[in-house]
Amino acid sequence: MSWTPADPMVSLRDVHKSFGTLKVLNGVSLDVMKGDVICIIGPSGSGKSTLIRCINALNDIQKGSILVEGQEVNDPNLNKLELRKKVGMVFQQYNLFPHKTALQNVMMAPVRVLKHDKAKAEAAARALMKKVRLEGKEDAYPGELSGGQQQRVAIARSLAMQPDVILFDEVTAALDPETVGEVLQTIKDLAEEGMTCILVTHEMAFAREVADHIYFTDRGVIVEHGPPATFFKNAQDPRTKEFLSQVL
Amino acid sequence: MDFIFEWFRALYDETGINLPILYDEYDRNRMIGGFFTTIRLSLVCLFFSVVIGVIGAWLQGSAFTWTRRIVNGYIQLFRNTPPLVQLYFFYFAIGTMLPTVQNDWGGQSPILGSFAWATISLSFFAGAFNVEIFRSGIEAVPKSTVEAAEALGFSKLQIYRDITLPLAFRVVLPALNNNLVNLLKTTTLAYAIAVPEMLYEANQIWSDNVNVTEMMIFLLLAYFVLVGVLVSGMHRWERAMRIPGFGG
Numbered sequence: 001m002s003w004t005p006a007d008p009m010v011s012l013r014d015v016h017k018s019f020g021t022l023k024v025l026n027g028v029s030l031d032v033m034k035g036d037v038i039c040i041i042g043p044s045g046s047g048k049s050t051l052i053r054c055i056n057a058l059n060d061i062q063k064g065s066i067l068v069e070g071q072e073v074n075d076p077n078l079n080k081l082e083l084r085k086k087v088g089m090v091f092q093q094y095n096l097f098p099h100k101t102a103l104q105n106v107m108m109a110p111v112r113v114l115k116h117d118k119a120k121a122e123a124a125a126r127a128l129m130k131k132v133r134l135e136g137k138e139d140a141y142p143g144e145l146s147g148g149q150q151q152r153v154a155i156a157r158s159l160a161m162q163p164d165v166i167l168f169d170e171v172t173a174a175l176d177p178e179t180v181g182e183v184l185q186t187i188k189d190l191a192e193e194g195m196t197c198i199l200v201t202h203e204m205a206f207a208r209e210v211a212d213h214i215y216f217t218d219r220g221v222i223v224e225h226g227p228p229a230t231f232f233k234n235a236q237d238p239r240t241k242e243f244l245s246q247v248l
Numbered sequence: 249m250d251f252i253f254e255w256f257r258a259l260y261d262e263t264g265i266n267l268p269i270l271y272d273e274y275d276r277n278r279m280i281g282g283f284f285t286t287i288r289l290s291l292v293c294l295f296f297s298v299v300i301g302v303i304g305a306w307l308q309g310s311a312f313t314w315t316r317r318i319v320n321g322y323i324q325l326f327r328n329t330p331p332l333v334q335l336y337f338f339y340f341a342i343g344t345m346l347p348t349v350q351n352d353w354g355g356q357s358p359i360l361g362s363f364a365w366a367t368i369s370l371s372f373f374a375g376a377f378n379v380e381i382f383r384s385g386i387e388a389v390p391k392s393t394v395e396a397a398e399a400l401g402f403s404k405l406q407i408y409r410d411i412t413l414p415l416a417f418r419v420v421l422p423a424l425n426n427n428l429v430n431l432l433k434t435t436t437l438a439y440a441i442a443v444p445e446m447l448y449e450a451n452q453i454w455s456d457n458v459n460v461t462e463m464m465i466f467l468l469l470a471y472f473v474l475v476g477v478l479v480s481g482m483h484r485w486e487r488a489m490r491i492p493g494f495g496g
Contacts, residue, residue, distance in 0.1 A: 084401035095396035098494040109400040143493015
């Protein structure tokens with residue numbers, strides 16, 4: 001059975017994950033179609049970040065299945081390189097390479113991993129810097145950029161690998177309030193271009209605006225999910241209601 | 249130049265302060281030879297000890313228990329024994345076990361001479377410390393930075409070479425400088441196996457001229473200047489490697 005674009009791009013089935021005796025994911029299932037933007041929300045420690053880290057195999061899982069374009073991630077013989085060409089990731093703490101300039105950060109993986117020609121990779125990287133509105137900052141080192149600027153470089157770095165889906169792990173949580181907007185705008189632009197995005201976020205207003213589907217997780221399970229319009233107005237589960245009453 | 253040489257000869261005649269390394273061509277050439285042997289031995293050992301440090305630190309992160317054990321055993325052995333004992337061990341114990349070769353005069357010569365054994369012994373000695381120094385630097389690189397590289401599809405070797413090592417290097421430079429200064433000073437031990445370095449040549453000269461005090465003062469100053477040059481070079485390197493906005 002080979003994967004076609006009509007199938008879910010990312011498909012989780014009964015995913016279980018624990019760190020030692022601590023169970024973090026307790027049977028999570030969800031599907032993400034091409035071009036979907038889904039937001040995962042929930043209280044701290046509910047397993048949101050672990051969930052998306054499992055999708056690109058930064059964490060392994062104990063039970064269940066994760067398919068990315070038909071490739072099984074829960075497989076001891078997983079070809080991680082193939083998986084990571086498909087799945088980009090942006091982190092809460094940006095995690096840029098501090099000894100490389102912004103431009104080098106963006107073009108490094110295409111040159112090293114995809115073996116792209118250097119001149120071609122540089123041209124692409126410059127275009128991406130422009131896309132995330134950081135023209136003129138190409139030669140700045142991460143330490144010379146604000147949090148919001150660093151995070152946009154991190155998004156450009158992820159885009160440079162031309163992934164089919166990007167995972168965003170609380171990407172605005174470490175930012176100053178005034179720079180959150182610029183990063184969210186960048187993600188919104190991507191979503192509008194049809195990029196498949198899976199976001200873990202605490203930005204409810206943003207989730208409501210850009211998400212096609214919202215998942216609420218608590219204690220390692222998906223408690224409730226639905227399109228934002230119904231999810232935010234007619235939450236059914238008491239846990240969802242309580243969470244929403246605290247954050248909205 | 250001759251004017252200066254003659255002045256030192258006059259100094260000897262007038263005051264008894266005897267520095268034949270300046271006015272006597274034969275002694276001068278001996279000391280110049282010793283000086284360059286010290287430089288050569290230091291540079292070769294410097295290079296190999298850093299190579300050993302880089303490779304050893306990489307092997308210490310190996311998934312194979314036995315690889316890690318061997319590296320740790322090597323470090324313990326060379327850190328817990330005196331360098332002079334190591335030098336004697338290599339030269340007299342290992343050296344005599346190796347086959348000999350026919351030399352130009354029809355006699356038998358050891359395959360490796362004293363300079364080669366000094367290089368091997370001192371490189372392993374300083375290398376053991378360098379492994380530990382590099383390991384401390386590698387541990388200082390945030391795991392999240394490495395994860396970002398993993399998520400971009402970098403291989404383990406690429407991560408070590410392009411991310412971990414360049415960052416670790418900057419962290420460990422002050423400690424590395426210390427160890428390399430120590431190494432330069434430790435090259436005087438090669439005297440014990442008749443490597444014609446500065447101390448050895450100085451000894452030859454004071455035996456012939458009975459000018460122990462003068463030669464001791466000269467040696468002290470010569471090493472003082474030599475290490476000073478090394479330290480200032482390393483500091484210059486440290487400054488050149490500094491990244492704007494990283495590590496203060």
